[in-house]
Amino acid sequence: MQADVERLLAQLFVDRQLRERFRSNPRQVAGEFSLSAEECEAVAKMPIQDLLVASQSYERKRSGKHAPGKIAKFRRWARNIFS
Secondary structure (H helix, E strand, O other), X not given: OHHHHHHHHHHHHHOHHHHHHHHHOHHHHHHHOOOOHHHHHHHHOOOHHHHXXXXXXXXXXXXXXXXXXXXXXHHHHHHHHHO
C-alpha cells in the first residue's frame, strides 16, 4: 500500500542506520515494511543519491539550519525594507 511506502521513506529520511541497511539490501528492508513484491522492486530502483540528498535536506529542516537561498535573502531584504 502507498501508506507502507510512505512510512518506509519517512523512516529512511530520519534513520541513518536504516539507510545504510537499505543501501546494502533495499529489497530486504522494503520487505520489512510490508511492501508488496512490486513495491519492493520499485523502491529498490530508487537512486540512492536522491535518497541521501532528500534525507540531508530533511535533516537541515529539522535542525533549523536552512541554507540561505534566494527566498530567504528576499525575506530578509523585505523585512529590512518594511520594518
